[in-house]
Amino acid sequence: MSKKRVELPVLAAENAAAPCCPPLTAGELSVPDSERMAAMFKALADPVRLRLFSRVASHPGREACVCDIADVGVSQPTVSHHLKKLREAGLLTSERRGTWVYYAVAPSVLAAMSAMLDLPADR
Amino acid sequence: MSKKRVELPVLAAENAAAPCCPPLTAGELSVPDSERMAAMFKALADPVRLRLFSRVASHPGREACVCDIADVGVSQPTVSHHLKKLREAGLLTSERRGTWVYYAVAPSVLAAMSAMLDLPADR
DNA sequence: CGTCTATGTTGACAGATGTCGATATCGAGT
């Protein structure tokens, strides 16, 4: 029996990949599912992006001004580029407030990731 | 803007990337942690590898013969290449038994990934 | 030994990705 998963009201990033994540160990992934999940993993598959994401995720309210997290050892255009990737992947959202831009962890991301792991019974 | 970096009791680090994963939302990742985690995500950041991994993970005993999972739509060398990547990333182990080679999910991987998510209280 | 089957390795190539400098945009004050 195939997957009859109820699609959560996952964020709809512009064109990207957040709606996903059947348990990794539950059965063979379909091609579309594997592509969506791979897109999410790809967004996290860079040390700089991972540090940017963790900085946002560990800020109060799970949101942070770019100015507070941009010091990661690469140039400002590169930071902007990585944040854009995270946003396009549906992991972060961005909002402008006056002079500054705030990035926040997209609400359903953590739930989606934990659903993906859904550890089976034998352990 | 100094950052207190409380190094959590990280799992014993080998050479590969599997032993890792402080909670993503608990605080800023250190550079080494971010590199280890990025290596793990990178291994999963490909649809073909994700399908190979899920096929192994969903087999009985979380192990499978290459011959049982190789039908993913790419050539045999490409399958071998992807399995090598997953092994080098510490996600799978391989063992030869006579004619066939069996890949299995590395024991600590699922625990490490769930530790990484460790959802905080405020949801 | 020779051959068959299963899997890994090599070499080559197109395309994707991370990075930067230069430049553009967008608000806030002056």
Place this chain on the structure above:
DNA sequence: ACTCGATATCGACATCTGTCAACATAGACG
């Protein structure tokens, strides 16, 4: 309107990555 600080976009570049065909290796079995 002008300037300034904060982010985003653009263009260019070197490197990394996924893919395949061809070849190599390793057991099994005669």
